[in-house]
Amino acid sequence: MEIRELKSKNEMLANYDLLTEVYPELTMDEYSNELDEMIPHNYGQVVIYDGENCLGLTGFWIGTKLWCGRYLELDNVVVSKKHRSKGAGKKLFEYMQEKAKNQNCNMLALDSYSDNFKAHKFFYGQGFVPRGFHFINILNKLGIR
Numbered sequence: 001m002e003i004r005e006l007k008s009k010n011e012m013l014a015n016y017d018l019l020t021e022v023y024p025e026l027t028m029d030e031y032s033n034e035l036d037e038m039i040p041h042n043y044g045q046v047v048i049y050d051g052e053n054c055l056g057l058t059g060f061w062i063g064t065k066l067w068c069g070r071y072l073e074l075d076n077v078v079v080s081k082k083h084r085s086k087g088a089g090k091k092l093f094e095y096m097q098e099k100a101k102n103q104n105c106n107m108l109a110l111d112s113y114s115d116n117f118k119a120h121k122f123f124y125g126q127g128f129v130p131r132g133f134h135f136i137n138i139l140n141k142l143g144i145r
Contacts, residue, residue, distance in 0.1 A: 001055065001088060003095045006045040009035050015047060015054050022078050023145045043075075046095060048088050055080055055088040058096060062103055072100035074110040077119075093126045 006012050009032070016031055035043075038059075047057040056079035064070050074096060079089045100108050111134050112119050138144055 001091055002049050003092065004047050004049060006047060009039060012045050015045075015057055018054055018057060018078055018080055019076065021081060022076065025145060046092065046099075048092050048095075050083075050088075053083075055083040055086075056092055058092060060096065060099075062105065068109075069106045070104055071107050071109055072096065072103060072105045074108065077110065089122060090126070 012035055013028070013032060016026075016028055019031065020026055042062055043059060044061075045057055045059050048055045056077075058077040059075035061073045061075060062070070063073065077089070077092070079092070097108060108128070110123070110128065112123065
């Protein structure tokens with residue numbers, strides 16, 4: 001397995017099919033437009049490959065908040081259904097933890113839907129713990145996937 005940091009929008013677009021496992025309604029045009037908005041604001045992606053097969057990916061943001069200082073937030077962690085439980089997720093998380101340390105981050109963060117129990121078990125195993133609630137107020141239902 002090989003981990004790669006994607007440097008361009010075109011590299012990110014190449015793994016569109018993997019994201020549709022989580023967001024089947026996501027269109028290529030929507031994904032492309034959202035990347036145009038996200039990349040200039042410190043968004044990046046890391047993928048894990050086995051040969052030419054993309055096994056998984058995570059987006060990430062590096063930022064600073066008053067309560068925690070510098071942090072790295074994982075965004076849309078996805079491991080292909082056909083490649084789960086083979087170590088790809090663990091290797092991806094280990095890489096992201098080292099990246100956060102190298103970037104002088106105080107912590108890693110991620111959001112997960114409250115009913116995603118299998119993922120929660122994995123996240124606990126990677127050293128993550130719930131620290132609070134992520135409250136939302138949906139202003140446009142059609143804009144939420």
